[in-house]
Each structure stands twice: as structure tokens, then as C-alpha cells.
Amino acid sequence: MTEAPSYLSPTGQEIVFLLLGAVAVGSALLTVTTRQLVHAALWLVVCFGALAGCYLVLTAEFVAWVQVLIYVGAIVVLLLFGIMLTRAPIGRSADLDSPNRPAAVIVAIATAAVLVTVVVDGFRMAYVPLEPGGGSAGELGASIFRNWVLPFEVLSVLLLAALIGAIVLSRTDIRGRD
């Protein structure tokens, strides 16, 4: 561990990261508070994009690209499809929040308080000098196919199972056993 510089003189990386983090947190907040379903999905795109930027700043470039590809490209699109297929009301709707909301606010704030307290308390002195190249596609690919082959394969089986499951769930002409 190198000696941690002062918090009062942030580096450029830190400034960029904090801005991106602020964007991510803000857009996530908008996602969970907006009154329009589609807007929520779109704010989610912004959040994920900002997170991808964060990954880039943290030198995890391959993860950043995968994030953009899969999250922004696939998952959000899937969610939009879902919104459309369930004929959700497009535009403002007043009842997107459940009556559980006060309890949710309390629990969420408490969660944030506990987590932030613990994290700040635990990692106040931790510092990482960023060096590029650690998260390149080459490195990660070598790591995956050298050390993580078995989980990778299991994961592909899982994906297959999820695929089949999703098909079975969505098709209406396949009945369950009586």
C-alpha cells in the first residue's frame, strides 16, 4: 500500500470519477423515483453508462465495454421490451410507488448509513495508484481462459438453461403438467 495523499487535493482521475459517480447515483435516483416507466429505463441507461465510465477510470476497460454492450445494449432493451409487452402506461402514471414507500425510504437510508459508515471507517486510508493495462481485453481473456475456464463453461450452461427457461415461460402453447 502506498502512502495515501490527502483528500483535500484530488487528482484529475478522482475528479472525473467523482463526476461520473455523481451522474450514476443521480440517474439511479431518478430511475427509482421517476413517474414514467420509460423514463426509468432511459435513466437506467444513463446510470449504466456512467458506471462504464467509472470502470474506464478504474482501468477496467474490458469490463467497461462489456458493461456498455450487455447492460446498455441488451438488458435495458430487454426491459423496454418488457415494458411494452406488459402494456404499461406510457407517460406519467401516479401509482408507480407502492404504499410501502415510507418504510422503503427508512430502510434505504439506514442501509446507506450503515454501508457508508462502515466503508468510510474501514477504507479511509486505502489508496490505489491507477496504472493502465490491468484490465485490458488481453489480460482478462488470458485470465478467463487460463484460470477461470470451468466457471466460464458452467456459466454458458447456465445461460443455455436460462434461455430455454425463458422460452418455456414465454410460450403460451406449452402447458405445465396437470
Add this chain to the structure above:
Amino acid sequence: MHVVYPLVVSALLFSIGVYGVLARRNTILVLMSVEIMLNAVNLNLVVFDVWLRDRLHSGQVLTLFVIVIAAAEVGLGLAIVLALYRNRQTIDLDRLRSLSEPTEPEPTDPGATNPGPVDPGPDGIQPTGPGSAAPAGAALSGEAGAHSPPRTQNPAETRGHTLAATRTRQSRFPAGSETDPRPGDAS
């Protein structure tokens, strides 16, 4: 870079996800909140991988795996949501109260639909969803069995009946989505 920054961002994102899961009524929004929480975890993983300079890159690899699993999860989740929507015509979480205590009708919450005995229609003709369809189908076959003594013919009969009902409902779905005025409003 101070490790605290990404960790705090991650913690805040996670809390926001918790809030979304707990406070949102629409199931798809809940799914989105789950994704936010997953991303918070991902950020954590990446930060620690970078900080600890793991030779195996286990943090980042695990992030990739989580992303993949999240994709699968979203796919399955959406499939479930769609099946739910087909059967209940709603994906509002607080209206899905099949888990509630069955004995006492709750007088304090008149808006809550009590599916099953109160509203047997969607359950009885449920084409998919093996879990919840089984008792309803059994009940239906029991009703049919009261009329015709030879028990062996019942499954075929009920099956035919159910399939016919399914087909009518199926035919209503696309028609409903085509003639639904709300997409028109949005466009």
C-alpha cells in the same frame, strides 16, 4: 485514487437499489432496481480487484460473470413477468397477494384482490405456469369428474376445455395489444 470514492458510490447505488426494490410497484421497475444493486456490487468488485492487484483478476472476471448472470436473470425475470401479466392482467407487486393468510378476508384493504377462490377464472384457464396452475386444474377436473363417472376420460376433457379457453385468451392477447389505445397515445 482513494478507494473510498468508488466504495461510497457503490454503497449509495446499492441503497438506491434497495429503495427501488422496496418502494416500486411495477415489477419491471423492481427488476431495474435489482440491476442497479448488481451494478453496485460490480463496482465494488472492480475496485477491489484494482486495489489488490489480483494476479488472477478474479474481481473483474467475476464482474463479467455477474453481468452475464444478470443478463440471464433479466431474461428469465421478464419471462416470468410476462407470464404473470398474462395470467393476472397486472404486474403490480402489491396486488399479487396469493401469499396472504387465506382464512381472514382483510376488511382493511378492499383494493387487494384475493385470487384463487375469489377469482378462479384466470387460474382455471392458465396455460403455463406449472406451479400455480396445478391446483386450479385439479379443481377443474374435480368439477368435471362430478358429472362423468369414468374418471379416465376426465383429463382429456379438461385438457381440451382448457386448451380451448387458452386459445380464446391467446387470441385476445394480440388483439388486445393491437387495439390497445395506449401505445397510440405514446407515439
Add this chain to the structure above:
Amino acid sequence: MITVASLVILLPFLAAATGLLGSRFPRGLRGATPLDPGTDLNAGANRRAAWIAVLPTALSTALAIWLAYATWAATGQGGIEPGVPIGIGGQGAADGVTATFTVIETGSVPISVGLLVDGLAASIAVLVTVVALAVQVYSIGYLHGDRRYPSYSSFISLFTSAMLLVVYAADLLVLYVGWEIMGLCSYLLVGHWWEERANSRAAIKAFLVTRIGDVGFLFGIFVLGTAAGSFRIADVIAGVPEMSSGTLIAATMLLLAGVAGKSAQVPLHVWLPDAMAGPTPISALIHAATMVAAGIFVVARLYPAFLGARPTLDVLAVLAALGMLGAALAALAQDDLKRVLAYSTISQLAYMAGALAAGSPDAAIFHLITHGAFKALLFLCAGAVIHVVGSNLMSTMGGLRRELPVTFAAMTIGFAALMGLPPASGFFSKDEMLAGIEHSLSAGPLTDAAAFLLYGCALATIAVTGAYATRAWLRTFFGQRASRPEPVAGEAHAAVSEVPATMSRPIVVLAVPALLLGFARIGDVHWGTAALSLTVALLGAGAVYAVWRSAPQTDPARVLGPFRVPCERAFYVDSVYTRLLVRPVLLLARLVVRTDNRVVDGTVRGSGRATLRLAGLVRLVQNGNVQLYVTGLLAGVLLIAAGAVIFG
């Protein structure tokens, strides 16, 4: 000698055990016809039980008499043949033959299981066994055909054994064992006909009242035992001079409570008239030989301790004075023959207690023995009369002297002894006691006031005794029968004729000592006092005779006038107890029951109900809203995490 004493105790005990366990054992062994098995079976069992009961008691009696004879011969006291013990005054208890079988270590004061045979114990034992034998024989006839006769006779045997244990005990705690067994047996026997509610209530009353006294008795034993460092009677008496007067007063006062309970002295006498609910032989046994004698006996046994505690003797004197006069007056107004005798027992026992208090325990024990003889005689005669007439009430009797000549003669002797008329035994013993009380006026352990009260009451009691004895005698055997009650179906009361031999023979046998026992101490008669008491007694008797003579059909007690009802109700002591003690206790009991129901059970039931209600509340959470569940889950996780962070 000690072996013989233990045999005397053990024989009735074995008889009790055998009678309880074995008298029905060979079921249908003899003459059980299939037509009527129940009766014959009962008859066979009763016959066996009678043999089992009578033979050991007879043997025990013989042994006790031999023992007494040997004792007197050995100690050289008493002189003439059926002598009456003297030497119990000063340190007499220590000079008997004593033996310890085993010592039970208790950690502090050991209990020595042993027997003590001295003049006092031997003579009382003779009284006990003779009366018990008479009662056993008498019961064969009195309870002929009774379904529970085997257990009854066994309980009498046990009773006898317990009393003998009290008499022979060399250790206070051994004595206490016999004392308590007697309480139990009196309960069982008084409640012999428990099918009637009144009888079982009387039994419970006898048990409870004596038990109240026994608590004090037990603690008195503890005080004495710990003060003396030993429970052996000889050691206790030897240790009396070293004890502080406070200890002695406390111990003797506590002992006095037990004595008052067992001997039916004033505050605790209420059980005795009610105990008349038992069969008459039991009354004879309890009143003459066993229970009530035990109290007087214990005081005599521990007399040195009482002598060391003057206030206790004063209390005893006052209680005795009140008890003798009150009970005699109550006896005067009773209509129930057995209750007359019961109150006379209380009165006579109070007399003995008075003599004890006045410092003449010899006279008290002498009277205890003569009283045992003539009171047993009186009760057995009363039982015969009741057996014949079929009723306890004197108003249904009258003119029986022609129909029951033997009983009449015997009962006349008994009443004469009770009144203190010469030459019956009561004359001599009463005279001695009165002389002792008179003596205490000038010198003795009592204070002047107490002695004066005692003396006055004693004289008055002699008069009243003469009155009620005469009244009962006249009402029972003279005049005309007022009305003949219809005989109860199935009972042999139809013809008035003399009682069966098993009943009449014990009466005759008991009449002899009742008449002659007094001559053993003929040399000690104080003729001046005797003349006084005789005059007073004849005065009372003559007054009653005059009243009766004027109107033979009516009760002579009518002269009491407005005073009669309080006398008949025994001065409302029972009512006062009911008002003061029984009702509050019952109220308290009801309160406890209600507390138990409402508070204790209510807590249990309420906790159940509260749980249900709470569960109903918690159930509201179970409304099927998954988000609520997850909220709770996460809140819980948060709490745990926060706890781990803060306290971990």
C-alpha cells in the same frame, strides 16, 4: 422388663396390622353360601377380626399388669397390691427402668428410640390396656354385623398401641410419634360412620383442633430438647434446673397447647362433644383411657418442667377452673346422654389439670386412673342404653331400671364415682385432688388469685357434678318413658331387654375397679375435705332430686331458666369459634381460591389470550405483499449488521 414393655406395645400394633391386612384374607373360607355371600363373608371376617383384636389385647393387658406388679415390687413403692404410684412428684421420672434400642443421629440433637418403665407408666399402661380390652370385647357386641368392623377393631388396636407408646416412651420424639398416631386414629374412629356428613365433620373437627394443639406441642418438645441437649425424658428433666425460666415458660406454654388439644381443655375442648358422633365404645376409649389421658399424662411426665414455670401453672389453673365449671354446667343442660358424659369428661379432666396446677400430680394421676375406670364404665353403660333404646336423647329414655338391671347397677356405680360418693373410687381420688387444691391456697406453686379461683370453681363443680349426674341417672332409669321411638327397620331394637353378653360382661368387669379402686389409697383420705365435698355434691344432687320429684316427666334442667340455653350450647364457644376463626378462614380460603382462579389461572389464560391477540396482530403483517416481507427482511439484516458493527 423392657422387652415385656415393647411386647405390650407391639402386640396391639401387630394386631392392627394383621387385622387390617388379613382379616378378610381367606375369602369365603367359612360358610360362604352362594345365596348370601356378603353377609356370611362379613360375619366370617368380623369373627376373625374379633379374635385378632381381642387376643393380643388380652395378652398385652396381662403383660402390662405383670409389668406394673414387677415395677412396684422392684421400686418398693405403692405398698399394697393394686397400688397406685407415688414417686412422680420431684424427680420421679428418672428412677424407672429405661432402655435405648437405637439412637438416630440427626446432626444436632439425637433421637434415642427407647422405652421407660416406671410406676407412672406402668399404672397408666394397665389402665389403657384394661379399658382397651373392655372396649374391644364390648365392640364385638356393639358393632355386631357392621361392615367395617375389621378395620374398626384394627384401628382400636392401633390406638391402644399408640397410647402405650406414649406411656412407655423414654424420648419426647418417640412420645410424639404415638401422640400423632392417636390423633390419626381418633379421626378414623370418630368418623367410623362417615356416611353421615355430621360424623365426618366431627372427625375432621377433632383432627384439626387437636392438630392445632399438636403444633404447639411439637415446638414445645423442640424447645425443651434443644435446651436440654437431648430428647430423652430423663435428660430433659435432669436439665430443668439449668434452663432459664423464659425457656421453661415458653416450652411449657407450647406443651400446654398440645395438652389442651388432646385433653380437651378449655380453648381447644370443642372437638370432644362432637366426637360423640363416633361409636360409643370409641367414646369410652377416647375419654377414659387414651386420648384425653395422654395430655394429663404428659404434664405429669414432665411435671418438673412445669413446676419450674409458675406462670404456666397459673394459666393451667385458670383454664382448668373455667373448664371444669363451664363443662359441668354444660353437662347439666344437655339432653343427649353421650354429650352429658362428654362434658363431664371435660370437667373431670379440668379437675385433673387443676390438681396438676395446684401441685399434686399424684392426686391427678390417681384421679386419671379412677376416672378412666368409671368413665369407661359410664360410656359402656350409656352405649348399652343407647343400643337398647335406639336413641341418644334422654328425653326418650326413662324407667329403664327394670329392663336393664345390670346396666342400671353398673351405671349407678359409675355415677356415684363421678359424683364422688363413697365408697366408689371417685370419692377417694376427688378428695385427694380437692385436698391438694385446698393446700395450694396456703402453699404451692400457684399465685393466690389463681388458687382461690381454682378452689372456688372446684367446689362449685362438685355441686354441679352431683346435679348433672343425678339428673342423668334419674332421667335414664327412673320415671316413665316419655315416648317410645319406632324401632329402625332391620335393627334389633324392637324389644327392650338386656344387652348381649359381650357387652354386659365388660361392664361388669369395669364396675369392679370403678367401685373398689379407691380403697388403694384409703389411708390418705382427708376426712374434713371429704365431708365438705360430699356435702356439696349431695346438695347438688338433692336439689336436682327435689326438682325432679315435683315433676318426674320434665327435665330438671328447667330450673336453670334463661341460663339453660347458653349452658346447652356450651356458652356459645362453638359459635364464637365459628364467628371468629372458621368464617375468616373460610373467607380467606375462598379468597385464595378466587385468587387462584382469577390471578394465577388468569395469568396463564391471559398469557395464552395475549399470545393469540398478539399473533392476530402479527398476522396482519402476513398480507401477501412481498415487498413488505422484503422490507422486514432487510430491516432485520440491517439491524444485525449494525449490531455487529457497533458491538462486534
